[in-house]
Amino acid sequence: MTILRKGTWFIGRYTGESEIARLKAGAVPPPQGRSYAPDKLVDVLHIKLEVSFDLAGKAVRGTATHTVSPLTDGLDHLVLDCVELTVEGVTDGKGRVLPFDWDGEKLTIAFPKPLGAGHPIEVSVRYHGTPRSGLYFTGPSEAYPETALQVWSQGQDEDSRHWFPCFDYPNEKATSETLVTVPESWTVVGNGALVGVTSDRRRGTKTWHHRMEVPHVSYLLSIACGEFAKIEDSWRGTPVQYFVKPGQEKQARRAFSLTPDMIEHFSETFGYAYPYPKYSQVVVEDFIFGGMENISATTLIDRCLMDERASLDYEPQDLISHELAHQWFGDLVTCKDWSHAWLNEGFATFCEVVYREHWRGGEDAGYHRLQQMQSYFERDRSERRPIVTKAYTLPMELFDQHIYEKGGLVLHMLRHVLGDGPFWASVRAYLHEYAGRNVQTEDLIGVINRVTGKNLEWFFDQWVFGAGFPEFEVSYAWDEKHKTATLTVDQKQKVDERTPVFRTPVTVRFHGRRPVEEGIVVSQAHQLFSFRLEEKPAFASFDPGFHILKKLTFKKPPEMLKTQIVKDPDWFGRVEAAQALCREGSREALDAVGKAL
Ligand SMILES: [Zn+2]
Structure with missing residues (x-):
């Protein structure tokens, strides 16, 4: 039945309202409690979004034009995600009116003539609405009179549909352009290159046109609009820009000055040069997350800006490098x-x-x-x-x-x-x-x-x-007669259908006059590893550098721990020794920790 209904999507012709209901009935609900990517009817090639705002009414009005290419022959409709928006009309590229139906979540548009696979068509949706998510309007209030008037978007995970009709799921990529009309004193930070800004003196507005040529998912399409100060930096000639409220320029420089170095380091390390025509970071009012890696135009919370004193206690570099890294991993x-x-x-x-x-x-x-x-x-x-x-x-x-x-x-x-x-x-x-x-x-x-x-x-x-991580219990023994060190390795985690006995290569290091490093592979719940050494080691390390995600209890003689806490060149090893001595808790052990600190 389902297959037949799906089949009718492609051979039927639009005949009226009931037809749209039939088309929608073809959707297959996922099994309970599991989520899958939705089916696609078309390849979305390009999204052109033209919007303006009613700031007092916190409303958006716009036209979203999708260029789509049918994936199969006989396509007679298109479905876009569209939530809490009023659709005023739908037309094709030649201005012909297309019938549509909207059920509160999905906008179904019918094509009078079925389309052939690979033959692109333009579909323009005129709409307006007062989004409750996806697009945010900020401004002064009695409690927060300093809050600036701004409009900014946040698409991830599936909120773009709240401010423009689109195929709102990550398994679809398109190039995009935005034409955003704002008061003339405002700046619009958008994705990709700024194509141009046109003024309408009579209305006192400007329209900012951005274009992103690298295909991206719809949740990365973004705008941030308001009165911003712009600080210009650059990386290999590519503009690097920081947008903040006027007066925050100094904090912006403090927060963002490492950005070009980060772009350089990531470009070199990843073996893939930063791929967009610019990188903007814009700090907005009341942002709902820490940061969002909108393509080529990251949006950030204002808490990443701080004065000199506060910057001693907190550095925003992890936030900044995280969002920048997304430009490759997540966006590209x-x-x-x-x-x-x-x-x-x-x-x-x-x-x-x-x-x-x-x-x-x-x-x-x-x-x-x-x-x-x-x-x-x-x-x-x-x-x-x-x-x-x-x-x-x-x-x-x-x-x-x-x-x-x-x-x-x-x-x-x-x-x-x-x-x-x-x-x-x-x-x-x-x-x-x-x-x-x-x-x-x-x-x-x-x-x-x-x-x-x-x-x-x-x-x-x-x-x-799988789930979980290994909880290793390792004990050490030395056989002087055979000059042999033995490590007994147990995996103590509770093994069930999700948490396995882990298999992992581990480096083992014996420290002494001549340090010895050995590689072992742990793969069972209980294993013994023996090592012939020239001399009794001063102390031993299991996974020096702490590369493996694990919990580790390494039972060693207190003498070893006391040496390790001062002599281990590996910082993790010194921490591990300090923790073990604290657990041991004797006067002598605590003295050793105190001395090392
Ligand atoms: Zn992230």
């Missing part, structure tokens, strides 16, 4: 559906660490990584789930520490398992192969396989499609 290459959103968020979170490494060095980056790990453990205590899952109702449910922190830490492990050279070669190939396209996790696995020859399905199975 985008998750095909929300279940793979970690390919956006995990990469951006990982890149916070990548930039810190370059900016502040390995220890600082490591400390940031440790904080991310703690944050993930906290989340895991209340909910354990795989990073990739279709078991969700609202996409926002997925946007937690599983896809951010754990996603980032998994990529760090991937880098550690592959080694820097093969890892970055894979990242480079991934970006070049999927630029302007959508991805799912299997695509990343495939690229790694092609570039390095390594089949890492086992790695992704446990870390991405």
